Amino acid sequence: MLFTTATGYALRALAGLPEDGSFCLAKDLAARLDIPGPYLAKILQGLVQSDLLESVRGPKGGFRLTRPAHRITVGEVVAALEGPDSLDGCIMGFPTCGGDHPCPLHEAWGAVKAQVATSMTQATIRDLQLMDLRHLKEAKDRSGGSRP
Amino acid sequence: MLFTTATGYALRALAGLPEDGSFCLAKDLAARLDIPGPYLAKILQGLVQSDLLESVRGPKGGFRLTRPAHRITVGEVVAALEGPDSLDGCIMGFPTCGGDHPCPLHEAWGAVKAQVATSMTQATIRDLQLMDLRHLKEAKDRSGGSRP
DNA sequence: TTAATTTAGGACTAATCTGTCCTATTGTAT
DNA sequence: ATACAATAGGACAGATTAGTCCTAAATTAA
Numbered sequence: 001m002l003f004t005t006a007t008g009y010a011l012r013a014l015a016g017l018p019e020d021g022s023f024c025l026a027k028d029l030a031a032r033l034d035i036p037g038p039y040l041a042k043i044l045q046g047l048v049q050s051d052l053l054e055s056v057r058g059p060k061g062g063f064r065l066t067r068p069a070h071r072i073t074v075g076e077v078v079a080a081l082e083g084p085d086s087l088d089g090c091i092m093g094f095p096t097c098g099g100d101h102p103c104p105l106h107e108a109w110g111a112v113k114a115q116v117a118t119s120m121t122q123a124t125i126r127d128l129q130l131m132d133l134r135h136l137k138e139a140k141d142r143s144g145g146s147r148p
Numbered sequence: 149m150l151f152t153t154a155t156g157y158a159l160r161a162l163a164g165l166p167e168d169g170s171f172c173l174a175k176d177l178a179a180r181l182d183i184p185g186p187y188l189a190k191i192l193q194g195l196v197q198s199d200l201l202e203s204v205r206g207p208k209g210g211f212r213l214t215r216p217a218h219r220i221t222v223g224e225v226v227a228a229l230e231g232p233d234s235l236d237g238c239i240m241g242f243p244t245c246g247g248d249h250p251c252p253l254h255e256a257w258g259a260v261k262a263q264v265a266t267s268m269t270q271a272t273i274r275d276l277q278l279m280d281l282r283h284l285k286e287a288k289d290r291s292g293g294s295r296p
Numbered sequence: 297t298t299a300a301t302t303t304a305g306g307a308c309t310a311a312t313c314t315g316t317c318c319t320a321t322t323g324t325a326t
Numbered sequence: 327a328t329a330c331a332a333t334a335g336g337a338c339a340g341a342t343t344a345g346t347c348c349t350a351a352a353t354t355a356a
Contacts, residue, residue, distance in 0.1 A: 001237050001238060001239055001240070001241045002150070002239045002257075003239065003240060003241060004343075004344090005241055005343085005344070006343080006344080007240070007241070008238075008240050008241025008242065009241075011240050012242070025301095025302075025303095026302085026303075027302090036344085036345060036346085037346095038345070038346055038347070039344065039345050039346080041303075041304090042304095042305090042345085044303090045303075045304065045305080048303090048304095055302090055303060055304090056302085056303080056352090056353075057301085057302050057303040057304080057351075057352045057353055057354095058300090058301055058302055058303080058351095058352055058353025058354055059300070059301045059302070059353065059354045059355070060301090060302090060353080060354065060355095061301075061302050061303065061352085061353070061354085062302075062303085063303085074240075074252065074253070089149050090149060090156075091149055091150045091151065091264075092149070092151060092155070092156050092159055092222075093149045093151060093152075093153055093155070093156025093157075094156065094160070094279075101279060102279075103276070103279060104222065104267075104271035104275040104276060104279070105222070105264070105267050105268070105271060108263055108264065108267040109150070109264070109267075111263075112260045112263060112264060115256055115259075115260060116239075116253070116256065116257070116260060119252075119253050119256040119257075120253070123252035123253060127252040128251070128252060131242075131249060131250075131251060131252070152313075152314090153313085153314070154313080154314075173331095173332075173333095174332085174333075175332090184314085184315055184316080185315095185316095186315065186316055186317075187314065187315050187316080189333075189334090190315085190334095190335090192333090193333075193334065193335080196333090196334095203332090203333060203334090204322090204323075204332085204333080205321075205322045205323055205331085205332050205333040205334080206321095206322055206323030206324055206330090206331060206332050206333080207323070207324045207325070207330070207331045207332065208323085208324065208325095208331085208332090209322085209323070209324090209331080209332050209333065210332075210333085211333085
């Protein structure tokens with residue numbers, strides 16, 4: 001996949017938080033979205049430092065979005081997890097690709113990057129919520145419960 | 149980058165082989181393209197098993213293409229190094245993305261994948277040769293010789 | 297105040313990718 | 327035959343990512 005699994009987990013988690021702004025426990029999110037609990041906790045803590053989430057410790061604590069879902073773009077989340085320039089660089093890894101030495105895929109990949117970047121800045125967490133992430137857990141349950 | 153560094157090395161190496169069909173030593177290629185020698189040797193051995201290169205051991209040995217450069221596509225090389233389905237899967241890593249549960253980037257990414265796939269099957273090693281890879285080594289020399 | 301709950305943060309393990317090293321094995325030349 | 331040069335292949339080391347585990351700190355409730 002183009003993004004890391006941690007980024008995918010972060011996107012799922014943000015979309016899985018309750019829309020009413022109430023706090024949600026990391027372990028509940030993890031169970032509902034079928035993500036390894038301690039790993040998701042780490043990722044959520046990072047999102048707090050990136051100011052996309054806020055957290056409260058102790059009973060009745062948890063995580064919630066710092067902004068409404070429609071005001072957090074997918075691009076922001078990707079940038080927080082993978083840095084702001086994750087799409088830069090030659091698709092083939094040629095260190096000198098560009099300008100006067102374009103690789104054969106330079107132009108095609110440039111157009112593609114622009115399109116992906118645009119999509120990422122337009123798509124928001126709200127769009128992800130519309131995906132109905134419940135089927136993630138259901139798909140796991142149907143496929144036989146415990147994994148090896 | 150979208151591909152692994154090993155794939156990038158493989159593409160550079162194939163493009164760097166002499167066009168007259170003569171055999172070329174792994175270490176010469178590595179020095180000319182500024183790629184770690186033993187690692188490149190491993191990659192070239194894999195390309196032999198993928199039938200993109202043929203090799204001869206001993207003095208006067210080395211590697212050469214099994215086919216003319218214009219008959220080896222970038223897609224073949226990528227498939228040999230990363231498997232035939234390296235572009236499949238949801239860009240965000242959603243395991244259930246597709247069909248009735250598309251992610252917000254599903255459509256854009258689908259179009260992008262098709263475009264990249266097409267470019268990869270159209271671009272050949274010959275196109276890479278036209279890049280003039282000599283500047284890789286020159287760029288390294290200019291930037292101060294030994295790396296940390 | 298005490299106990300329970302939950303995030304914060306660091307250390308640790310496992311897997312993969314990148315890269316190195318050493319020892320065959322094969323081929324050429326003397 | 328012998329020495330030498332090159333690929334073949336495996337074991338090994340380092341870096342990064344994925345994931346686990348344990349302890350500390352903060353908050354609530356009794």
